[in-house]
Amino acid sequence: MHTEIVGTCWYRGAGLDQSDYGRETCCMACGKPTRVCRNCRHHASGRPNDCLKPLAERVLDKTRANFCEHFESSLTPAAAGTSPAPEDLARAAQDLFK
Numbered sequence: 001m002h003t004e005i006v007g008t009c010w011y012r013g014a015g016l017d018q019s020d021y022g023r024e025t026c027c028m029a030c031g032k033p034t035r036v037c038r039n040c041r042h043h044a045s046g047r048p049n050d051c052l053k054p055l056a057e058r059v060l061d062k063t064r065a066n067f068c069e070h071f072e073s074s075l076t077p078a079a080a081g082t083s084p085a086p087e088d089l090a091r092a093a094q095d096l097f098k
């Protein structure tokens, strides 16, 4: 089955196709939710609500699955290249010992 990569996971850069962006879908590579602000092309730190869409619903946790109607996958998540939050590092460390 051909799957077209339409986005990139902000966490470890895994390629994601359209079916990976369900409302409660997680990244196959790292298990992070995929429909999150960090994976959205409108995500922009420094903007109100860290979002280019002024009318988007306010989302407090940019790495939690959300129901934003403005969500659009991005091949270059705005957050790519920044270091993961401390709690993510802790969780990644835990994963190593599973």
Ligand SMILES: [Zn+2]
Residues within 6 Å of the ligand: 009, 010, 011, 012, 013, 014, 027, 028, 029, 030, 031, 032
């Ligand atoms: Zn991932």
